[in-house]
Amino acid sequence: GESMSLENAPDDVKLAVDLIVLLEENQIPTRTVLRALDIVKRDYEKKLTRDDEAEK
Numbered sequence: 001g002e003s004m005s006l007e008n009a010p011d012d013v014k015l016a017v018d019l020i021v022l023l024e025e026n027q028i029p030t031r032t033v034l035r036a037l038d039i040v041k042r043d044y045e046k047k048l049t050r051d052d053e054a055e056k
Contacts, residue, residue: 006014023033
C-alpha cells in the first residue's frame, strides 16, 4: 500500500515515529508535548556542545 516502509527509514525518522506513537498512545496534550520537546532539544543541544568541547 501507500504506507511508507519504516524499515528503510533513517534512524532519526524511526525514532521520531516511535516518539509520536508513544505520545499519542498516552494522549499527551499537544502543548505539553511541544513544551517537553523544547526542553529535550535544549538539553541535547547542551550535550552536543559538551561533547564537542570534550573532543578538542
